[in-house]
Amino acid sequence: MRILRLFAILDRMRVNRRPVSAETLAQALDVSVRTIYRDMATLQSMGAPVRGEGGIGYQLEKGYFLPPLHFDPDELDAIILGMQLISVRGDEQLANAAVRASAKIKAALLEGERDNFATSPLHAVSMPDEVPAASPLLSPIRLALRERMRLNITYKDLKEKSSTRIIRPLGLTVFDRVWLLTAWCESKSDFRNFRVDRIAEIIKTGDIFPRETGKEFHDFLQTL
Amino acid sequence: MRILRLFAILDRMRVNRRPVSAETLAQALDVSVRTIYRDMATLQSMGAPVRGEGGIGYQLEKGYFLPPLHFDPDELDAIILGMQLISVRGDEQLANAAVRASAKIKAALLEGERDNFATSPLHAVSMPDEVPAASPLLSPIRLALRERMRLNITYKDLKEKSSTRIIRPLGLTVFDRVWLLTAWCESKSDFRNFRVDRIAEIIKTGDIFPRETGKEFHDFLQTL
DNA sequence: CACACCCTGACAGTTTATGTCAGGGTCAAG
DNA sequence: CTTGACCCTGACATAAACTGTCAGGGTGTG
CATH class of the missing domain: 1.10.10.10 (Winged helix-like DNA-binding domain superfamily/Winged helix DNA-binding domain)
Incomplete structure (x- = not known):
């Protein structure tokens, strides 16, 4: 056939x-x-x-081509609302991506169905005085994470003291408004977590790191 | 063909x-x-x-059957992370829906692609002492909202004084950890907002409200 | 320039799809 | 229980679609 x-x-x-x-x-x-x-x-x-x-x-074409999928109403609520949350919490690039993805999904719905979502009965907004601007470094970090590229970062600790180090970015975690980068630190040979808003600078090394047992994100999770 | x-x-x-x-x-x-x-x-x-x-x-079968869709990497990041946020912020039903939807999308990805997401380099977690349990009324409210069914609610204001009223649920908004129900109040003939965690009880009336200019969510937004 | 590869029309032969006919089953209402 | 609406499948002759071969033209890369 x-x-x-x-x-x-x-x-x-x-x-x-x-x-x-x-x-x-x-x-x-x-x-x-x-x-x-x-x-x-x-x-x-x-x-x-x-x-x-x-x-x-x-x-x-680059990107992810998903086959036909079937979602129940709760699942679609979750998807749409999730993207609403991202559009107010992520950095500009991630927020724009959420808007685009949301539009694609809504465009794929039928007109009668679209009313349930397009008129946005579900919302996520931020209180203006509570949400700091997401770090401009968030997206390049996300990209390095996806590419598995080592980064040279300049980090300020609580005492404003700067240090630089070479890391393997392994995971990004959002704690409410704080983004935390979990990494394998090459100089300490151990896992370290860095608040993204305290990262002053990142320099891409162009150096791709291999998958290595003991140094992956799930290995870090095992230490918890 | x-x-x-x-x-x-x-x-x-x-x-x-x-x-x-x-x-x-x-x-x-x-x-x-x-x-x-x-x-x-x-x-x-x-x-x-x-x-x-x-x-x-x-x-x-009930639910939403989406045709093949194409997402770029940022868009897929937004979707996956959005559902992570929902899984820690929504009530149990919405969180479960987010997990299910996420699993469906990941299952549709190829193994090589899945690694970018299934190993969850992007996370959303809550700090245990900050997240109150979402109200158990959230899901039935969400359902009434989708069905456009009037609700009879019992509400407690800041002074713990109870009142009941008939409302048209129009929209749900999440402010960080607080869910706000935007409604058209039938007795006041005006828009009112209710914190979901202060709603003591809802009783479904079985009464479906029509679309009526001046009383929709976008009309409320115009008042802002 | 040479090589690798995309692209399309034409045509004869092959394969698949279609409509008609027949017969059997389930669900809902009276 | 009967009746009507409708799902379901096999068989077969005919129609339609698809396929491989051949020919000819175009683009990208080293």
Whole structure:
């Protein structure tokens, strides 16, 4: 059945973030290259984020392509409200992302359903005098965390004394309004936590750290 | 092309929450009833939440069936973290819903992608001495809000003085740890806000209120 | 420039889908 | 219990869609 092969193509491309040629897909799925070209045209006409480039191959546009999902009303409440919370608590980049994601989900709902959410009966707002601006370093830290890139950070402790160190960023935790960066400190060879608002500067090292038993976030959780 | 008709069937059923007969779909899509039966079997084999009952017709299982969506990494961070926040801030029902929704999304990610999120590099936790238990009335209020059902509430003001009134629940707002119910008060003929933790009791009236200009949540927002 | 690869039309042959017919089952209302 | 509405599936002839081969044209990279 052709429809299964269309989904199979998307699955293989989700697995393979590198460009993949029509020839490779054709062999894997036991069809001709011409059929793959046809399937790609069909997928694109259906709106799938697939792009092909001569000399390169096919790949999914960056991001995460989720298949159809089914949520009950409570679950959708949780998603929408969660993004409301983020839009007032995260930094600008994360807040904008929450708005975008929320819009995508709402756009996918039907008009009658949308009323339950788009008119926003559920809200998260901050009291103006309580919420400090999230650190501008939050997003670059989040990015380094995702990339698993070591950071050189300048940190001020309670006495305003500065120190620098090389860390592996492992996790970010929000305690109400305080963001805490959990890291493996290379110079101390141990886990350390840093308040993001006390990090004065970060410098990306370009140095990717490997997965290493004993130095992962779940290892830190085991110490608690 | 068949795949388009399969999606068309799902779209029509999203629009129509009542059961719809194969005959109706067949006429609408200009195919035979037998073809609709085949299409339904195909959709079910693909996991679509479609159920058919003799004498009744076909309908989608309750909930919200979202089509394939594409999120960039920041957007997915926002979604996952938002649900983390909800799981520590909402009442038990909303928190459970957040956990379930989060699990569905993570299950839909590929293993390589899942590592970015399932190992939870982003967290939301509460400091144990700061978070009061969310009111047990939160979920029934949320349900009434969704159903647009008038409530009879017993409210205690700052002086512990009780009063009862009939309200139209219009919106729920979370200020950090305080949930505020925005309502149209039928006896005062005006908007009123009630802290959920000061609501002693709610009694569902079974009375559905219509959409009425001047008495909606966005009308309240206009007064600010 | 050469190589890798995307892209599309045409056509004959192959495969899948469709509509009709027949027969069996469930649910709800009277 | 009966009746009507509607789901469900197999069989078969016919129609439609799909496939592979061939040909020709375009883009990106080293």
